[in-house]
Amino acid sequence: MIGALRSWWDNFRGAGEAAVTVPPMDGALRPNRAIEDGDLLHAAAAPDNLTVVDERLLFTAGHEIFELGGGRKKTKPVATFGSDITALACSPDGALAIGLAGGGIRLDGGAHDGKSFDAFDGKRLVCVTALLFTSADELLIANGSAKRSAAEWKHDLMERNASGSVWKLDLKSGKATLLADRLAWPYGLALTPKGDVAVSESWRHRIVVIPRQGGAPKPVLEDLPGYPARLSPAPDGGLWLAIFAPRGQLTEFILREAEFRKRMMADIAPDYWAAPSLKASSTFLEPLQGGAQKHLGMLKPWAPTRSYGLVVNLDAKFHPTASFHSRADGTRHGIASAVEQDGRLVIASKGGDAVVGIDLKGEAR
């Protein structure tokens, strides 16, 4: 009763849970142009799912897997599937696990070559957002939503769903164990030094740690200024966290207005929703991209924006220590995946259609 009154009062005042506020990007998240100034390694439509396999760097674009070239080596396709690839992971024995847009997971190579999984405990895997091998025989799976596919992420956010789940799959027996459910779009997986599972939960703007045997998620990094995506290990024991879109006061406000969202979703095409976006603005029809911050035809980098490029370095305690940005006036936005290889951070800008490299030795962290 008191909780309900509190909620009503907060709603009335715009306070507490109903405060339409966004955390600042300062401290370790202080904006810079590092991603915008990074080297273009390859231009591809919506690159994603960067994965290191035996010193080869793979990424996906649409329904193809590519191996990133370098030096004299050219970027080349290594596999093609019937539908878009939503997640990719590599096992210690070189096998690939591929999440597909049509639903389910397929294994390619290694001891379990050819196996596929479409449902666990009778629940269909409709939205595989992240995969992680803990050993050659065990795979962790993030199912972003039980109601929407990976391509319908905006719908899932605007419906304020929290139907995601994380599973542990024994590839030998095919037995799947539910580690956690009711997650709000789990999008990234990583192992902590203790062997537990770190999960980035996009719609709650946080990272949680789930015990390897299952249990209640424990938040370790909260109130991020954007929607977190994939996690990948950093050599110093920390993690790289990709943030695929920024939070904004307009979006936060709309997320509290159920009737408005309902009508917006019914009447307007998703590209023009007042919602986070992967791409920088391309048409005046889009809402408030740039706001009133255009001066003499130039968009100011600090303008309110629905899309952004951000990769954050976290230490072993999940504290942000450094970050790389592509700001409102940039184009390399919508970054869902980043990996470090040989002192270079490789970033897949899904919204900017680019794979970008940043030399970490040359960058002041």
Add this chain to the structure above:
Amino acid sequence: MSAEPLIEMRNATKEYRGVPAVTNVNFVLNKGEIHALLGENGAGKSTLTKAMAGVTQLTGGEMLLDGKAVSFSTPAEALANGVAMVFQETSLVPSMTVAQNLYLGDENLFNRIRGLNIAAQTFLQSLNFNVNPTAIVSGLGAAHKQMVEIARAVRKNVRVIIFDEPTASLTPEEKHHFFSLVERLKQRGVSIIFITHNLEEALQIADRITVLRDGELVVSDATSAFDRDKIIRAMVGRSLSNSLYRKHSGAGARPTGDKVLSVQNLSMGNIVKNTSFSVYSGQITGMFGLIGSGRTETAKIVSGVFKRNFFNGGEVRLRDQSVRYRVPRQAVKDGIVYVTEDRKIEGFFETMSIAENLHMGQLAAGLEKGTVVSMSEMKALAAEWTKALGIKAIDHNARVIELSGGNQQKVVISKSLVQKPQIVIFDEPTRGVDVGAIAEIHQLINRLADEGLAVVVISSYLPEILNISDRILVCRSGRVVEEFSPEEATDEKIMFAAVH
């Protein structure tokens, strides 16, 4: 510049209850010169000048005005002889308007208020002071009050004006106006004594500089004979220049700790507008901004002194928990303390002793052990903090009003630190404090950050911000607009962000 002496103090001595405040000082003020009087708090600057202005009387030596021995028993007598003093603490009547204050004492039997306002407006405009003559003084900010105070002295058409810390609360632009005014007064043949702690100002504006230390004159010479280091050596007897004014290299900046405080889209009326920033433990976050940029108000909202907007006032998150304080006590209990910029009004109970003031701090934090106050515990507390912060006082029962500015500031800081805070917000921690005490206060602030506390230092003094901060936030028009790391920050960059 004429070298003809206007005021001469010969062997000037002033004792308070047998304790000498000024001893055998020989001071000369020439006609039409700007004379900077420098020294640490308690060096005797104010005592010497108060004797010139008739506020106090010398106990030894003599004062000559135009070569004739004089002794003013009241400020009015001094004023009648052309000597006026503008005090650090304004002597305006808070309930009256600016115009009424300007013409206070010169009223006719019947006054036309509109005429008074027009005259005041014309006069203020001639001084380039943007103050509304019909505004009630109590509603003015410190800078505007200072302007009215200065205008009142100028209006008296005096021959000598003594300014005691005139620029402490002025913005850079207002300071520029003030210095132009001083130059104009000088051209009109007015002699000016200028007490300041800001060495750059003294070097910039003064024709001659006199330095006092422990009530004695150390050196008096033309400004060209001085540099900053020489002045500091004369003031404190040792060189502090490197530690006080070096720029933070950035290499020694403390790493980012836990995010303990996140201020998000905070708003309060027209003063704080949608401002956001974070504060990290084990770090000094410097906050620079001009007067009116909303720094103090933001800090006061965070610490529960002010309230944010009732509707959509934003959010303050303390360790990821949303908090909203109605009174400062709640913030203190959560480990947030605010060390005020206006220590005389908000910082301490001036007629109470050091021990009582520190005990008040404990009471506010709810750290008292019982309902009966233990005098011995109170004394022990005072002894502990007096030693820890090097507060110089006769004993723990000394009233705070009797201490010098630097020691008063240390009492204010101690009063906050006894509350065992996790986040300390210092607002202008070294305003009106001498260079020796500045160094000690800076060391203390650094020590707090080294111990893992989250420290915020609000300052409008750029060298201080550049020296002490591990990260620098710049405020403008009610919000944080820019962040700099120490290695990239420069005076120009910070000032540009604060103004444009």
